[in-house]
Amino acid sequence: MMEEPSLRQVWCLPLRKPPSLEPLGTNYLLCALMGHRDSVKVPGQLPLLLQVKTVPTGKLCLLQGSWSGPEVPSVLSQVIFFSESGCQGSGREVWGDIADASGWAPVASIRVVRGCWVLYEEPEFLGRKLVLPEGDMELRAPGTKWSPQGIGSLRRVIWDYSAPEISLFSEEGLKGEQVKLTEALNNSHGLEKPLQVASATVSAGLWLLYPKPFFEDTPYILEPGEYPTSEAWGTSDPSVGSLKPMTLGCPSVEKPGEPRAVVYEAPGFQGCSWEVSRDIYNLQQPEDSQSPHLASVGSLRVLGGCWVGYEKEGFRGHQYLLEEGEYPDWSHWGGYDELLTSLRVIRTDFGDPAIVLFEAMDFEGHSVEVSKALPDVELVQHGPSTQAIHVLSGVWVAYQEVGFSGEQYVLEKGVYRNCEDWGAGNSALASLQPVLQVRASRGDLEVRVSGTVGLCLGLGLSWPHRPPSPGSQHFSEPSIFLYGLECFEGKEIELSREVRSLQAEGFNNHVLSVRIKGGVWVLCEHSDFRGRQWLVGSCEITNWLTYSGTQRVGSLYPIKQRRVYFRLWNAALGGFLAVPDHVEDMKAGRVVVSDPRAGGSCIWYYEDGLLKNQMAPTMSLQVIGPPSPGSKVVLWAESRLPRQTWSISESGHICSQMFEGQILDVKGGRGYDRDHVVLWEPDKNRASQIWTIHVL
Template sequence: KVNPRPGKMVIYNGVQYGGNKQEIWTDVPDATSWDFPKGILIRIVRGCWMLYEKPDFQGQKHVLEEGETVLSHLWGINNVECSPRKVIIGSIKRVIKDHSIPEIELHPEADRKGTIFYIQNEVPNTEEYGAKLSLSSVIVNSGIWLAYKRPDFEGKFVVLEQGCPPLPKSGAEELDPVKSLRPLKMGGLKVQRPTNPKIIIYEQPFFTGWSMELTENAYNLKMLLDDSRQSQDEEFHGVGSVRVISGLWTAYEKEGYKGHQYLLEEGEYEDWKMWGGFDNGLFSLRYLQAEFTEPSVTLFEESSLENGNHLDTTQEIPDMESVGFGNVVGSIRVNSGVWVVYEQERFFGEQYVLERGVYKAHTDWGGKDKTIMSIRPIQLTEKSNHQKLKQLKAYSKPNFQGVCVDFIAEASINESFVPKSFQVLQGCWLLYSKEEFSGAQHVLEEGHYPDFTFSCWSTTIKSLKPVKYEFSEPSISLFAMDSCKGREVNFQSAVNSVLKKDFGFYTQSIRVKSGLWTMYEEDHFRGRQMLLEPGEIFYWTTFSGWRTVGSLHPVNQPTVFLRIKNRAQDLYLTAIGDLKDSEATQVSVSQKNRKDSQIWYYHRGLLKSKAANRACLSVIGGRDVPGSKVALWSEHGKAHQKWRINRDGTVSSYIGDDLVLDIKGGNYYDKDHIIINLLEHQQTQYWEVEIL
């Protein structure tokens, strides 16, 4: 059983974000009417695509894999120093739609006699198969393959398809012999906008017939549709097609979240075959919420999580036997994220969607037996720099009903609009009971708030603003005397009462060392709220108007992807080297390359690389010595792996507040490498964080 996946491709007019865009979900036989006068920027969110020179998928081809690509020129003009010029696209095709196994035949002997090699994976160097391979020695049985002029997939290449010899202008004549080969493959499961679920179901294939938009779980679609439709002439028999606008969803064959399971990523499903269904039976839907940045799962051979053979993983596994675990899984503990397990290898067969929690037996995840042959997580993918996500939605009625107003920046609320419910789609927001950001405060973290149960103090909101990100581990000190003197208690996590039990503490002054904190006047996170940023408050009662602090907790800021740019050199922090080996990866600065090697995220004091298997930025040697090199290393959480991104633009190490990230400089090969140095306010010690 193949499990198809949707595609998504975005083309921006111009080589920078900000121009008009075309969102593409499926094949485009004729794209010649689209006007791109000054080059294009393309973002492939999902799948592999092909641009064609002419309509109807004819002429020269240009391959596009997942990621970002800038095309200043196309179809034979390769001088990158020329200014961007008009780009004409004839047609567009999505060429990789699932995880079907690619295969080629290699015939080393010229007459195609003798040994034949059947290959299903990349070939970094064809010389390992003996004689030099010409293009005529390569036969494509399935998939799309790229043949390169040099080993390790370097240099010029041509596209090889089943039954389609390379075109005369493709440069194939320059590639004999072929030095390396690799198939095009889809990337992993991913979601862009998990906090804003929206799906549209249609009666008929190809998005026709009646339709219904859903933003919440649907336990029984038949009952829901019967209640909403005025005409009951036709009985509900299933769903013909689906558009997932945003969020991650699981569709079920039967009502009550039972039967066959189908993972629905953001995209279009023109009929039931496109979601891997057995028919159009789809009777319940549920959207998935989780922290998608760092998925983790533990598989147990025995039921009920009993001791014995088990496997911890944070990465996809196409074949369980390849890691020595076998195909029998008796129980599963999902530690974080959302995972999909499959009954067959390479993500084929029945699929079961697993959220955070414990599954003590195969019946808990819906399996008919204990067979699991492959597994993979859903990953959060970064949004484009230009995207102004509607970060907060306010509704005039409870339960997200009535008039909706979107906010993306600080604002005063019009008197004619009285918000009664909220959806925080990205980041954290601070709501005020009075105009000009004054009065009672309410701190809203990412999530949905159907009414005012988050506040027992005020139900009037007159102004609001987003909270700036704070990239540091939370730490706060409360003092029993004014001016941060006297008895001191320090916290790094939530405290539901500082007045009772072990503390009996009446706060008179506060020092916020790092992080953002929500303070409450009463215990158990009740009463008036106030957001505190790093700094000192010498007279708490005067500052707040409260008698003391009842309870407090650090603000849970969602993990975001970053690019980190050096202000002096206008270059980006980049992981270089073997990204598959976290202990062989250096860190330097380089020009913006739009690749994962320049994407980072901050998690519990660690700066992690998206490209290098979540390896952490580390001070090599672990000592507080200026000039020490900084590279990537496997996570261990010690002080020399922890960092604080300060609001002045410096990035300081936990092994010394006066030690900050810097560029080595000089005239040697490693002049662009990263080191720690004493803070001397040099321009190379200041960085800009771009939140994606």
């Protein structure tokens, strides 16, 4: 039950971020916007002081909020109080309600990092109050009439992403015609009937009621509860011109480069604890003997960075985004139960978020690109089914239900070919929002060092198994795939070139399996080719942690090979791959298998995926006609598009990279063209598909 003071003053401070929530009012200047080049003051976007008359009749019955459970994950709230203007000086961080703050030192400025709060003049949430949306604000700006006595109490008023809801009634006592709203109404005059509100019920959220359309003039603030008369929110005029709810902004991270978390065995930050700053594959069975063995995870504090908690070991099961803040028990991270077995740090660039959703697997079907929070994918004409995702940049949280509710999935830069890759059991995906980086609460100094780092290939290279021979040749274009889970599951990163820092490229360097399809690669533990290094040829590594002893790849590059000349011998037919004609002035040239004494050129070399003959350096091996068994292969100008590249496997197959599943063969038979090379499907009964490389 809320007290009814004889005079109640309600102040609203201006909002700076996110831009979707406008600053309030036009009447009295309460505080100045923090200096910002992009700040623009327009009508309806000035801070205000609001006088609310004495409530003559009726009592305001507050609806008690409750934890929403896993269906609507609760969100941490954080507000920082500073002793000096401009959010400077000593600071006090607050994560929850404060019933008595009367003993605090004077506060000059406030930064709301997460959530929407209400500041009260007196303890126990009484007296005049101040609404604090996300952003920065001043308490000592000219014209401010906040009590010099300081802050009496503080309470957060929005807990999660639950859909706001208000019911408006045409008669007092919650009777008469009812209008229910879950989103902003910018102009009630556009309705068929004028909106007359004599009483109201706020089921969820904090609502602002404006006498004029388009959120102009002084708003009245309605917290969750029942308002039997309009006097209960401070007016005798039943007219409402517009109204809107206060809502939460996107998830955020303040110190992404300083990952640090403390895990406690019992709720309430009790019991054995473990401070971590890296990925933990299994909290109950750490990789080293020095780390504590926690029987369970009862609570945790995220002191820096953005983390993902997983129900099961190995980063599997239900996923929970863990922002910076305190989690006294499993309900505060939106858990389905007490289980939290593995932790992973998100190491990537949070800037310029962009994501593409596909309705079919392997990036087929209808697609849509999104760059901001989307409470319902149908708003952009995307269906309820999403079976592939390409995260172009940033970090995203996707939800199974609309309104950022239901099962959540954390997505980072890379590709997800099917719903199993992001941990879902089905293709239902109804809403999503990016994780944004916010500026540091204090004047943190960030130093970036760049420069050239020398590398000695022979120093620090290691391999648990047989390494590639340094003198061996590999006839394939560099191609490597990094996966976020074991056995080539989870997020996929495809690379074909040197990367000095995966993080600098916007990727997370957390890797649990590796597939190398082409070339020989050096994988380095840290960025700029530092730390331990592994020389790896074409292979599949199902568990990178077991293979290397680490869960990360900081940088990597393919080994560049010098050009070598070779002959391709077909033992089944007793001849070399050759070009029998002079093709300098011809558009195309025949390619056959012939006896070494028959003449022609049988010397080849491999260049950027192209197979070339020494006699025709401007031409390359290409398929003519549709790619079906028996299609002829000739020499053609290398400028022809698309490029037709090849690789030579250890089994002796010359494989087309453009036409998957097709390899080089010889036509055979009794016809005049029986010695011509053609495209064919792999067949173990056709020995003519096997070639031997004779390096010259």
